Amino acid sequence: MPTSSRKSLAPVDPRRLRLNDPDGSSGTLLGMRCLNCEVCVFGEAIFCQACSSDNLESVDLSSCGILYSYTIVRVPPDGWPGPVPYVLGEVELPEGPHVLAEVIDIDHADLQVGLEVRLALEPVQAGESGPTLMVYKWAPSAVPPALPQEG
């Protein structure tokens, strides 16, 4: 992994994404699992969405999932910092949650429901003078993955 003299990057949302190294080249999606009913959710939870139990544990979620649906967004919402059009994917993780994020490194012609995708991180400038944040995205699994390191 190349070293960087830049200061440590921040994840776009620390409740959903942990960076595994200072340069933000790898990361892990975060979730919570209910110890009462086994339901798993993406991101932070204090109470289980399914049964309202507060007996939850933090879990690392899979870095690979299946493209449940997708759209090519040609008119972006206010504040969108990236190029247009962009591909938005709804990805189903093996643990159950669906995670919405941009799909990168793919030709539009190759998009299809059921495609295997993997987690990919990219720096995004948050607003004109905002910080650079590492944002979780999806990329086709067929592209050599930058797998999260053990850690």
Next chain:
Amino acid sequence: MTQFKPNREVMVVGVGLHPFGRFRGKDLATLAREAVLEALKDCGVRWRDIPVAYFGHVYYQGMSVGETALASLGLTGIPIVNVENACSSGSTAFWQAYWGITSGVFDLALAFGAEKVPGGPVTVTAADSPERFIGGDHMMAGYALRMRRYMEETGAPPSALAQVSVKARQNAALNPYAHRRETFTVEDVLSSRPIADPLTLYQCCPTSEGSAATVLCARDALGSYGLDESRAIRVIAASLTSGNYNGRGSDHSAFSPYRTEPAALAAYEMSGVGPEDVDLVQVHDAATIGELQQIESLQLTPKGEAWRATVEGRTALTGDIPVNTDGGLLAMGHPFGATGIRMVHETVTQLRGEAGARQVNNPRVGVAQCSGAGDVTTVQIFAR
């Protein structure tokens, strides 16, 4: 599930509408008041007899706009409640008015809604939300995700979804209050500007300005106010739900295509009528796919088959389940806070037999269904 114990029978006695479109010269309170005056005129109820009012709107236009809108009619000191429940704000205001009467607290109630909105794609989260950088906060992209999945699972062709818009414009062409009244073809819809594939511009509702109002009264109090029962329409169910856990983990609209089901089941149970009894329906067609999945959630067709019903003309004015008879969100327009009340207006107008050129044949039972961010869903059932 909630225990429904409606007590007094509730009727809609007056409805009023301001045209939907863009009205630069009118502020929110002015828009709202005009529909209220229409509704009061429609039933002959005096403003000074209204004991409570509920006002739905979403975009911030200053505090206590409901009070501002009504103050010019006279400061009568009544409780006025401002309601924000996303796209279901107006229908939530109606829900509150219904329960205020059936519970026995009030004889009469005013429910109204209005909106002034910016143009462009609608977002749900705050401007500094991480969702803005992730790219998921885009209402029409959420509908596009549902549409892609629906087409994949059901085999519905793009032309079937476009037909929803074609039908909406045909109905709106007969409605002088509608925002978009020009008709177009399936080809026009499919070749319009792409917004979020497979959704094109003409498959997305416009953001509109406008207002709607309705006056409700307890049936046992109609005589006290000299009201005409022959034009009054019974409210036989009013349900409101928020997100149920659906196994996918988030309440984002993309994840919940059939979120209307619990509200629909509750409303059918409460009313004692079933899908087979419904003669016309207004549903939340913010995008074409929305109409299809709401029809299916209301059990008016089996799941995955609303697109066939649409292609076969069953949802047209002359079909067996006319849907969005005034043009719906797609063509009537979508001023968030007014939309739920506008659906009541259209349903009542149809059940009274006063819908003119777009009148459906002798309807007895009508349904109005509204959806909003946060999985807020309302279903109301009306009968004459």
